[in-house]
Amino acid sequence: MAYGNLRQWIEQLRRDKDLAVIDTPVDPNLELAEIHRRVVEEEGPALLFTNVLGTPFPVASNLFGTVRRVNKAFGTRPEQLMKSMTTAVEAMLPPSASGLWREKGVLFDLLKAGTKNVPQGEAPVLGLCRSNDPLKELPRITSWPKDGGPFITLPLVYTESITNPKDHNLGMYRVQIHDDSTTGIHWQIHKGGGFHHRQAELLGETLPLSVFIGGPPALIAAAVAPVPERLPELMLASLMLGSKLPMVQDPLGGHRIPAEAEFSLRGRVSPFERRPEGPYGSQLGYYSQQHDFPVMHVQRMWHRKDAIFPATITGKPRQEDYYLKDYLQRLLAPAYPLLMPSVKALWAYSETGSHSLTAAVVRESYSREAVAAAFRILGEGQLSLTKFLFLTSEQVELTDFPKLLETVLERFKPESDLLILANTSMDTLDYTGPRLNHGSKAVVLGIGNPVRELPRTYTGGLLPAITAAVPYCGGCLAVSGASYEEDAELPARLVASFEEKPADWPLIVLVDDAEAAVRTQTSFLWSVFTRFNPADDIYAGMKVRRNTVSYSLPVVIDARMKRGYPEELVPLEDTVELVNRNWKHYFPLV
Secondary structure (H helix, E strand, C coil): CCCCCHHHHHHHHHHCCCEEEECCCECCECHHHHHHHHHHHCCCCEEEECCECCCCCCEEECCCCCHHHHHHHHCCHHHHHHHHHHHHHHHCCCCCHHHHHHCHHHHHHHHCCCEEECCHHHCHHHCEEECCCCCCCCCCCECCCCCCCCEECCEEEEEECCCCCCCEEEECCCEEECCCCEEEECCCCCCHHHHHHHHHHHCCCCEEEEEEECCCHHHHHHHHCCCCCCCCHHHHHHHHHCCCEEEEECCCCCCEEECCCCEEEEEEECCCCEEEECCEECCCCEEECCEEEEEEEEEEEEECCCCCEECCCCCCCCCHHHHHHHHHHHHHCCHHHHHCCCEEEEEECHHHCCCCEEEEEECCCCCCHHHHHHHHHCCCHHHHHCCEEEEECCCCCCCCHHHHHHHHHHHCCHHHHEEEEEEEECCCCCCCCCECCEEEEEEEEECCCCCCCCCCCCCCCCCCCEEEEEEEECCEEEEEECCCCCCCCHHHHHHHHCCCCCCCCCEEEECCCHHHHCCCHHHHHHHHHCCCCHHHHEEEEEEEECCEEEEEEEEEEECCCCCCCCCECCCCHHHHHHHHHHHHHHCCCC
8 A cells, every 4th residue: 555645644554553642742853863762772652742842733753763663664565666666668679569569568657657746635734834044943853962953853855956857856864953943954065955956056056946845655765766867856755655645735935835745834945055064863873073064044834723843853873764764775775786787786885874874785797897896886976975895706695795795705815906096075974084075995805716714703812902802703803902092003013913824804994892792783894884984094004106005915904993983872861861760651552
């Protein structure tokens, strides 16, 4: 079943007894977020807060916070359709009458996709309009103690190109509420909304902007999905719904509005106007620091008469966004080989935030074809922000990271299979590089037949300044000891200590707490790949000949927290104690 709006989904959750209704008064400043995080950690139900201080609107959160809930929200049809579409494209090349006939079912589904206009009287989102202080009654949700203010955390930000209205983008870019009529817009690099804003500024034009809140679950998912630039998100939402997306013309002019949305903000972004935005507790698990970002001047807000405000809370993985991102990866997986023929499978690890780590199974039909595949991946849309990329030609389940890592390390030849690319772009939320949006990348190849047997037990004894050495998986040893502040040169000495004896462990990761890092896949990926910049923090013996760097084992990654990195997200003790005291009031029947 496809859910046409937010309340249909909430009612389904209520029938499934997968919704907890909290009638106790809850403060949107920190308290609501702490409740949400605890429920997510326990893989608990969706939440509906009916008595949020300072707002007349109920707040729904954790709507997609388990694998079961995500699968129920979207069903199996979108994944089946995506597989059928990619199969059909291959079957119809070159085009033939018989090929078109065989794929007529898929073509019929595609004909049903798109948008449709509905009369204004049939659009619930047009229930009420507020133009004076339009944001005044919206919930002011602040998630973390050092956040720069309240944020709209599930905004569907819609823009159109100034020169071509058919070029439109729906993205989820966080929106900080500055006051009752202005917000910040966190447009990141390599994202469609940012392209439209940049184009408008170059022309000296004001950019019209709409922010939708709520609507069909498919619309929320489409805004998050890392789709190719030329695939409109509204089209993806329609494909997931299995029918045309109902849209309504704004009676006061401007963009069309999803008829089933809960709220619609209409505004404008003036060229070259900036205001400090942030800090913000991001999905990487650290504070995104304060920077100047564009400002939206909100002209009006439409909303349903009985509107429900959907929200989420980001933070250290795994949070609610983890489950939605992984579903979208499964949905889009069949398209990667179509877009990049040398790529058989691809997976970005949500445990590291968004772009820190990606792995792929690639074709190796000629020597070093995998290198071409690496550059193809790093040149594709949002994948271009990938910081660390593992590639193998073996058929391995990429979601099983220890297995993937072992497969690569068995085949990894450091003299040719480690590529470090300095002076590249980096995800706006990643602060391990020298400055905002700048950093480096690394590619590690594991192609062909195994060249070594991996050790699985460490018996070498502790090295100077190392207090713990714990295997994570075959071939990968996690070590910890002195902090970066105490001993910045420790990784270089680790490499030097192995120069006089065989390197049994091809990969050594230096972390702040080795025992904690290796407990789970999530803890390892987060502790390692969110805390280093490849060009600065990868150490190995090396030789340079004719502009070519040749590395030797072991490869040491310094993944300790370093000077200048943002703080890890931690709730206030007062908030923790408040939620502890009130827990039985929130959930009296538990």
